Amino acid sequence: MDNNAVEVVGYVAMAILVVSFIPRELRWVRIINFVGCVLFVIYGILLGWKYPLIISNGIIALIQVYHLFRKKKAATTENH
Numbered sequence: 001m002d003n004n005a006v007e008v009v010g011y012v013a014m015a016i017l018v019v020s021f022i023p024r025e026l027r028w029v030r031i032i033n034f035v036g037c038v039l040f041v042i043y044g045i046l047l048g049w050k051y052p053l054i055i056s057n058g059i060i061a062l063i064q065v066y067h068l069f070r071k072k073k074a075a076t077t078e079n080h
Helices: 003-019 026-046 051-079
Strands: none
Touching: 003 026, 026 051
16 A cells, blocks of 8 residues: 555544544544554555554454444433
């Protein structure tokens, strides 16, 4: 992949991460933030396996998924 395309991935990831803090509903913050983190992981790989970028965003993405499913499971349990 050429350097311009790699940079575009980085800029899109950055924009999505920033936009993720705009929604008022925490669920949407987590979903959008997750997408941004995944793009940052891809960006880190495309840059040549930049582990600090990959690891930090991978962990944050997993935390977002954990909270999304934990909250969904809690809501399902409350409705029964």
